[in-house]
Amino acid sequence: MNTITDTNFNFPNQKNVYKGKVREVYNINDEQLVMIATDRLSAFDVVMPKGIPYKGQILNQIATKMMAATQDLVPNWLTATPDPNVAVGHLCEPFKVEMVIRGYMSGHAAREYKAGKRMLCGVSMPEGLKENDKFPKPMITPATKAEMGNHDEDISREDILKRGIVSEEDYLVLEDYTRKLFQRGSEIAASQGLILVDTKYEFGKTKDGKIVLIDEIHTPDSSRYFYAEGYQERLDKGEPQKQLSKEFVRQWLIANNFQGLKGQIVPFMSDEYIETVSERYIELYENITGETFVKADVSNIQSRIEANVLAYLK
Secondary structure, three states: OOOOOOOOOOOOOEEEEEEOOOEEEEEEOOOEEEEEEOOOOEEOOEEOOOOOOOHHHHHHHHHHHHHHHHOOOOOEOEEEEEEOOEEEEEOOEEOOEEEEEEEEOOHHHHHHHHOOOOEEOOEEOOOOOOOOOEEEEEEEOOEEOOOOOOOOEEOOHHHHHHOOOOOHHHHHHHHHHHHHHHHHHHHHHHHOOEEEEEEEEEEEEOOOOOEEEEOOOOOOOOEEEEEOOOHHHHHHHOOOOOEEOOHHHHHHHHHOOOOOOOOOOOOOOOHHHHHHHHHHHHHHHHHHHOOOOOOOOOOOHHHHHHHHHHHHHO
């Protein structure tokens, strides 16, 4: 199975490269960034040993479609997509917070609620909620961006301002953009028979001081989706929701005694299992975008990416 799990390109005027959990970002002359979405799979802040065929292409294409669908509301960093796995855009100074927004009490919020907590990131959660209930209004629950290998941490708006992580003036813009993007994302999801449950956005500042959306948006790696059909019925019966996200991978890992805790070993993933994960990602793509997924040529992914990026940078 041909996948791309690591790159080592040397583009003209390249200054450096940053390797994240999934994406590798090449700095071109301190002006442009070439962001390559690899097929690496991260769960519980741990990168799995095998790549997932087409995952990078899927994430990149969903993110770039969603950037195009929201650019009238919020400016973004993107300028071109010269390859199915590649996005090119403006060099930005990233804010050191992730803007997480939750429309429903699910995932991390539900686990905190179950543990008896009624405050999350300085925002109060009403009494009497059950898992997957809709919040009265979407909650912004930021997280600090961790270095590689560490877990992101919840943080309140007050702490962000007190610690000077983001200025108050900028933070008000981040909140405004986050709410606008979530509203648009929810409308796009609804048109596909989906519910956008929660998501995270990352922002940066361009050289001329403009705040823009960066990284990815509304992908199954950064967002949780439920199928709208049957949502209320499942909620009333206390059944798990049918969802579109990489939660299915997390659940498989939990069932195989792995949650990224110290001393735990990533369970073996057979080629057959990897194939099913790839198929699930294709299903995610088609449900989220409403379009048929067209597989890129993967006979030599490295050469294809290099040729396309070099042609663009000329």
